[in-house]
Amino acid sequence: MMIVQMDKMSATSSRERAQRLYEKNIELENKRRRSAQARIPSDPNAWQQMRENYEVIILEDHAFSEQHNIEYALWQLHYRRIEELRAHFSAAISSTGSNTSQGLKVPPRTDRVTKIRLQFKTFLSEATGFYHELILKIRAKYGLPLGNFAEDSENRVMDKDGKKSAEVKKGLVSCHRCLIYLGDLARYKGLYGEGDSKSREYAAASSYYLQAAALWPSSGNPHHQLAILASYSGDELAAVYRYFRSLAVDSPFSTARDNLIVAFEKNRQSYSQMSGDVKASVPKESTRLTGKGRAKGEVKLASKDTDSEASPLKESASSVQEKLKSFCTRFVRLNGILFTRTSLETFAEILALVSSGLYELLSSGPEEELNFGSDAIENALFIVRLMAILIFTIHNLKKETENQTYAEIVQRAALLQNAFTAVFELTGHIIERCTQLTDPSTSYLLPGILVFVEWLACCPDIAASNDVDERLAIVRSQFWIYCISFLNKILTLGPIDDDEDVTCFFNMSRYDEGETENRLALWEDSELRGFLPLLPAQTILDFSRMHTLGGDGIKERKARVKRILAAGKALANIVTVDKKTVSFDSKVKKFVIGVEPLDDDSHIHLLLGHAQNK
Template structure:
């Protein structure tokens, strides 16, 4: 009798897991503790299927089933922790005197972190096994792994390496999610470290499978944790602007735009004041001597206060710019509040000019260093480009009114992108050393887009910059 094929072995393991899952559900319904070894056995079976038969694994979505096995446990632990926190808060609010039990919360949190760490180790090991199975050498992951896939004599991509990359891509996203959950329940520096680790995993996943929108969607979630609205929208757009957009990215983007609309409504209306106000001092001849003495004695304090005011003013202006810029694109994406577009664009344009500053030297008002400033402007122009792209896409069955609205929205989008980029280009031209300007990457992206889309360049040349944005 011949040995069972890989598909037959995978089928047996799959059927075994179905039976184990049924037993777990029966135990849960009967409120009987299930065998703790069952979960471990199911995980081992899923792992064996993935490494045994790729076609069977893909057909039955085994990699996702394996993650769901972990995710259900994560949800259980999160529920236990939330219940413990709620119970403690409820007793306190009702004035019930109960012995404090910080040990319970600490125990649940430790149990949660231990599980997440163990799961992280499991997925790291799984990646190593996948690498070994499909012949992926160490250091293979890079910014263009897809283009580096080994070619055979016929010029076709190596099927095995492609399979391995896809599986590693998914594992890296799961690793990012595990690190993100660690960060959610971490404190201080540990939270920042875990979020940084999650970001690293997601970026690796994006680099080895550029056609997937999933890692960008997860990066958008990370950005939302820190209140980075512009970064979140950029990542949501990236999640949509790929061959395989993430399924819920559009819905989550609309939610993000709605939150931004609320934040926008909380901003002060008057933004015409400069970033830093110079103190006005009026002195009479009689008091000038005393005043000069006081000013001399307080010179250091005044300089320190002025520096703090400048930093605070720049930070506030940058925050306002990000909120207003996201609102501008939210209007065009959701096609709501269109009558406010011209006013919002005016505010965004003013904020951008203030942050770009003036004079022969650049000021780092978009971040702490030049690279961060350059990245922010690249993201800005990328969002503007995608907004135009999204509006240019035609859908079947449009009514005449929808066609007219789409034309007007495109006009608004063109006005926005050309007006804002005009400020960036003009600022670059004013600098003493143009070659080292952090505005150059954004300008290059903008020019490459125009070169690839001559119809956009023609449309842009027809925009009368002296006229306000056309609104509906």
């Protein structure tokens, strides 16, 4: 009883102190504003005192801090100083430019620019140090381990005791916010830095944002900041991917939607300025589909038509880069149409360009060419992000809003039809290409394929949809033909232990009842952790282990293949090809179309019944 009373007294004193400091900061802020209005210097010590007061409140009383948004107020204190320095810097640059442009004999005031740049850099470095210290104090307060945040995911530090877990989560969220502020500080350093320092600071900012995302996967804020970084380098596809990620989480960053509209408008302008518009550069034949889908010869003919006399060696790296850049611009435009719901009449032509561009970049033959990046890791990440963008586009269009007009309902149906056509056609190219390889299990395409088939297994209504549109029906059937061929190809790579073949698609009810089996999370799972369309597939994954991007060993490759096969089995009997049922024959270990399996695997049928009732 005595301990409880002491706790209450301590809580009361903490609240009173927090309230007192908060009121003191309000007073100091009012004085600052009055000084600014009167254009007289303010107390130079007031800023430092306000920062110290905010820090004490954060560490003293978490509930009061959250109630009054103190962490954000502390950042705004720093941000106002940043804005002041940015304004001084811009004014100094302008005055330097005016002196030189008018041909005056007054020497350019580069010394003033240098001085302000140094002041800015010094302030940003000091603020960075402050936030690092604050993180250490927060960790100490909540008992968080000291070390790299990449190693301190929620899984690692959470305690089974509910009260302790709640306290730990408070600390994690505070550290998450501090990491975003540290990222912003590094980003400003890069914006106003010179030479190599720019790229170093942008890399540091990216690291802080990624740590923040790993610490709180359900927050969209760090993804939004990463999108801003991507826009600096002109990487449209990476920016759109990050904006989509910032919206497809439990705590979305709403500003991302407005910034996406701006990004898509800039992309529309870039697309319109590309040399060779849609009509001039797309052969009419490439938009036609045969009874079995796009004729391969037509696409290959279009890709070879650029220089019939060129030797294979003439296909330089710069040429590949140009093709990749064009593909990215067109791919973003395609998704921009579906997101903004405008210019739908151009969709089919742009899809034809995107489809043929992807087909060409995927190359051909038994070995892969690294056309999506400098190494296999960059290529794999590119394909995973491609899949995530396509999946989000469907996810976003499927969200129904209340009180839709008839016109809006019709438009949404048309948009979904086009989106499905794009998703199945483009993913079909990727799966077809992977099947052609000597060993698909080592392909950089496989992580993206895993992401897509697990998403489909989470959405049986999408996988089994009966299409009214003839073109979509053809594209979907062709996709499943490619997919079944691919699944059978990886079944031939080696024996798969069925006893271990348990994922979220088999006996789902077991996991609903608290199944805690630790299933290896792969790097693509970590990349897309918290991504709403994939949450059902992530529920039993163990994210507590370190995941090096693209760092796959034999264990990871085996796990990836097994999960793809498990998703394939979950989809068997749900989908049809030309009105023929797809099934998995467990006796001969093969996926078949229109053939009754020799062995009735009852637990799979039970699963499928469960999936269809979800």
